[in-house]
Amino acid sequence: MGRMPRTTRTRITRRCAHAAAAVAALALVVTGCGETSSGGSGEKGDKGMAIAFDIGGKGDQSFNDAAYAGLERARKEFGYQGNAVEPKDGESDADKVQRLKQLAKQGYDPVVGIGFIYANATKEAAEAYPDTTFGIVDDSTVKAKNVAPLVFNEEQGSYLAGVAAAKASKSKTVGFVGGVDVPLIHKFEAGFAQGVKDTDPKIKVITQYLTETAEEGGFSSPDKGKAAAEAQIEKGADVIYQAAGLSGQGVVEAAAKEKKWAIGVDSDQYKQKALSKYKDYILTSATKDVGGAVFALAESVERGKPLSGEQRFSLKEGGVGVTESNPEFGKVPGLKAAVDRAKKDIVDGKIEVATAP
């Protein structure tokens, strides 16, 4: 320790302590370090697909895991190793640009950013590496020849979830729990509410968002999801649809405890091992085939005809949908028929699903 005059040092320390304590306490700085799960080696220039995960990373049992499944499938079919990289918590856009550029430089093709947070980074990296194909999931703002935005009509799947909820509800009240109050999640809410209302206008939809920003843990706080679901059940809801990432586990738990229905999201949550205890109460899940979309991109690159421009995955292509793996799904009177009818109407264009509530 340097030999500063003692009084100065203590004064500085005290001031630092004051300031730092207040700042740190209120700013909710979440710092952390990431890790890289690097893939194996391959010949330069033909390393196959690389994916860069969204917050949550591998093991989120949802979005990122679905993308990883797409990579695994590509590995198997095309015999390359590929790569999957985790993000750091609280990283900046510059870190993301760096990551995508690094992957492109190492010879991975295509390079896919999982999640709309990669939008700006994809744009920049695509300019720097015009010969590499870039994919970006859940964002359609990037327009470049070598970029393929992979977007989904989540509202259509959510609409079907709404139809199912309306058919299964006896109390005429259903709930929606969203993880974070952002436009992407509004799509789920809008579709769900419309599906419910179109099926039975008398049913009340209670909506609850857990947090305003993802940093507050809206997608990773099952206890908050549980509290929100408990309140909705108290208000009479007997079917709750959740689009809340890992927080959704709390919603499912609360619903199962009260023997009410929960509706899963993104992947078939009926089959998820972490939720196996409550699976009998998971009526259905509104799925989003991120894995299929990612694989489609890899396939197009492999065939030498890389996809370019917006790729929309809707009900028609099976990009979104609802699952029927819970045997109870078929047992609710009129449910399956109503869902099938709605599905057909959406595909035929008879029903337009709103994307904002």
Next chain:
Amino acid sequence: MSTAPALDKRPAAASAPGRRRVTLPVLLLIIAGVLALTSLVRIVTGADGITNVSQMSTALKLAVPIGMAGLGGLWAERSGVINIGLEGMLILGTWFGAWAGYQWGPWIGVLAGIAGGALGGLLHAIVTVTFNVNHIVSGVAINILALGVTRYVSAFAFEGVPQGTSKQSPPVESLGQFSVPVLSDGLETINDKGWFLASDIAGLLGGLVTNMSPLTLLALALVPASWWILWRTSFGLRLRSCGENPTAAESLGVNVYKYKYLAVIISGGLAGLGGAFLSIVANPFYLEGQTGGRGYIGLAAMIFGNWMPGGLALGAGLFGYTDSLKLRGGTENVHALLLLIAILVLIGAIWLVLRKKYVGAVIAVAVSALVFAWYATTKEVPTQVVTATPYVVTLLVLSLSAQRLRMPRANGKPYRRG
């Protein structure tokens, strides 16, 4: 002796209890008054959600981890060590709690959570007390380290285990929960009646006796226990003396290093308990990112409470309550609370007039009128306002009572044995 105390230029009165102190009866009277007002507002607005039993029990559940982190901060800072590392110790608590919990049962999990947090505390103590590293630097380092280490070891400990993934532990068995038999139902009945005051008090107490986890009870008991230990035992006096003036304490034969070490380890243990509560009671599993900054909020609650256990509990309760208001569809409930705020500020204005502070009174009346206008012209409040409420209150408390807030004098200063 190398570290003589810095000359304190402030008059001695600042530390002596020369100013008016709020005595217990006065405090109880204030609480009763606020409750009565709340009740009145509830009846006027019809927002029954403000004081219902499940609202209170959810609030309590959300407040426990914050309160435990805050209490941990209190112990460390009373001994003169700033503990920004609470978030990291909370994370260690969640991880160890779930890791031991799913294998050997929830109570072992609680002990492991405490031990995990204490381990973080020990590290902080070694770095700050023995090596005299800046407390903030060490704390931030511990937060980063805890996050990285738990993330790394989760891949070995939880992946491949049934129902576990690289980010989530397998489920931990429940500690069970209890409702005090007759009392719980009785209070809920009174709460449902919607009577003036009685129903609100029933709701508040009902939250304390309905579906409570034994760990919640333990956490609640730790608040008065900490107060008793720190302010009523010679051990506590010595510990606090290390935070006020370690050199003087040393000259009286107190082993300052020992007390600082103990305080910081206990601090980590308390945060670890908060973490174990998160991963065993609030959720039945460890999940990456589960703490969501609650350690920092705990620190804010401690500052809010002026480094005293009672105030800290109040702060944690406030954070928990607003969180629960929001999660339980609080926009109409918070709207009702606007009326309460308007009335409270008006009362403040009257008090200022009585004390002949006219400028302040005018400002208060204007604020009250504005809040009332807001209440009268809208039907609900944007959720963002609900989220921001506890932070705004903390800022208000910090700015309005900055003169009165007093942290331990030697808090955050390096100390070398003479």
